[in-house]
Amino acid sequence: MKDQNHIDRHFAASAIALATAIVASTNAAVVYRSVNLVVPATVDGVYLNVESGAFSTTATTPAGWDINPYGTSSTAISLFATTGTGYMRNPGAGTAAGATRLDLGTTIGSTAFYYGNTIANIGTGVGQWTANSTGYVGFRFVGGDSLVHYGWMHLSIGSNAGTRTIIDYAYESTAGVSIGTTPPCAGDVIRDNMVDGIDLGAILGAWGSTGGAIDTDVNNDGIVNGLDLAAVLSGWGPCSN
Ligand SMILES: [Ca+2]
């Protein structure tokens, strides 16, 4: 765990709205947390209270936990749901089961379809996951205000589903308001709230590849190339929000 690396950041929903065309009230705000939270390959995995950031890997704690990736399979990750929690199906996946991988720019809101307990399959179908890659799981949960909120978690999958990490996650603090799978700081490949030579080095090191378990494929088009480099250069410096 790298709990000491938690970075809480709040930024105006208006910035997100530009990218995702969501409708947000003036008080809406996305809460973003960089956590690098390893999900143990166990029957418990990790239970996370989205709003407080509290988590546990040993039992159904902390109080009010909302999302729970877990499991020992090498070809799937299980996603356990508590009352009110749902995991979004990829909008392009038809009625497929377990198609939980979302692309960049996906809107998570009231019109989406949500599974209860479901899985993140390793496979080639729409909404399935690839080893050594990253992707987004959209979810809904019941907040401390007893209302439905929307959020996403950004997962890194290693060589198999037994190696996975919640890189970061975000949720909309205003109940009922949609959220998009849009990172708060494009080009921050190594998520430390700064776009710098470390991010540039990661891009160059992954040049020509599909990206891998680090988000070097910034624009999510399946290849690391000049477009991703341009995103790093254009975002150079401290992330502002
Ligand atoms: Ca960085």
Ligand SMILES: [Ca+2]
């Ligand atoms: Ca790319």
